[in-house]
Amino acid sequence: MPKISSDTLWELAAAEVRNRESGGGEEDGGETVSERTVFLMGSKSGGKTSILLRCLDRDESSKSTLALEYTFGRRARGHSTPKDIAHLWELGGGTSLSDLVQIPITPVSIRSLSVILILDLSKPNALWGTMEKLLQAAQAQLEKVSSQAQQAEKAKAAAKHQTPVHSAARVLPKDYPDRELISPFPVPLLIIGSKYDIFQEFDSDKRKVVSKTLRFVAHYYAASLIFTSIKTESLMSKTKSFFSHLAFGLDRGKTVSCDSTKPLIIPAGSDSFSQIGSPPATDVDITSLHAKNPKDLWKKVYERVFPQENTSERRELKDPAKDPQYSEPQIDAMRAQKDQELEQYKRNAAKSWKGLELET
Secondary structure, eight states, X not given: OOOOSOOOHHHHHHHHHHHHHTTOOEEETTEEEOEEEEEEEXXXXXXXXXXXXXXXXXXXXXXXOOSEEEEEEEEESXXXXXXXXXXXXXXXXXXXXXXXXXXXXXXXXXXXXXXXXXXXXXXXXXXHHHHHHHHXXXXXXXXXXXXXXXXXXXXXXXXXXXXXXOOOOOOOOTTSTTTTTOOOOSSOEEXXXXXXXHXXXXXXXXXXXXXXXXXXXXXXXXXXXXXXXXXXXXXXXXXXXXXXXXXXXXXXXXXXXXXXXXXXXXXXXXXXXXXXXXXXXXXXXXXXXXXXXXXXXXXXXXXXXXXXXXXXXOOOOOOGGGOGGGOOHHHHHHHHHHHHXXXXXXXXXXXXXXXXXXXX
């Protein structure tokens, strides 16, 4: 952080804001501390919290995410070096709270943002709907804040008579497979297929449909894809490598597995449409599906095999006041007393009203 002449809290805060706006990070001992943001979303009860805790090496019991929760992770680059920071947001409720994406996806966070989409492999009939709705919500918000950030930068550049900034859209290498045929997600995207321990017991043909479909989707969005299970240490170790790559910029490893009989491990850029092949439509006449584009075709084939459940989940969130994990004895006792007083008031009011009716 730049040195300033005054040590007032207001000027310290102002200096920090100026430093962040200029693209700098917090300085610690002369070295810049990296700050990244990772946004996790996915299937309801799909294991998001459990996977996050394992990736952070936290020995805690996972609790259901009520709506949107924040935590952070820190990692030192080496001995006596500053720790980089990862701001971690987790969206609960599956697709029912998708409008909350506007909180972690902001003009400031978009500069260093990554998204992790966790899909429950044990529930293939809800998989496409969950994936589609959450990715659409995140992409719409990303495009909105990206446009806002560009307008702000252009206004700032115009005020300083500088050259206008270019689009902040994600740019892929020129040798990226199928570069002209895909639609890259605006920020780095990792798709995690959870509960592989259950999924591996599925019929081989159904596993093939799910695996090939997710390979197509991941490649279409220029995303990485990995199947995992919190019950398998080797898979969690590889999952942690992918997570650390997004959160702290570490190497994600070079392992690649595209075999549908095994857990998929496919870093972005390691697959291609020629390797994936056509949709596995053995019992479906593809020409009869009237698809608008390749993505729509894969969706129609997938939904023929796995008819999708209604993903418009109701907002059935537990009342935190009645959840034991959020208990506060003193506050709960006062709440109970007020509830009793309210019930007594209702009973007295009902008696009074009944007495008035009898008099009339």
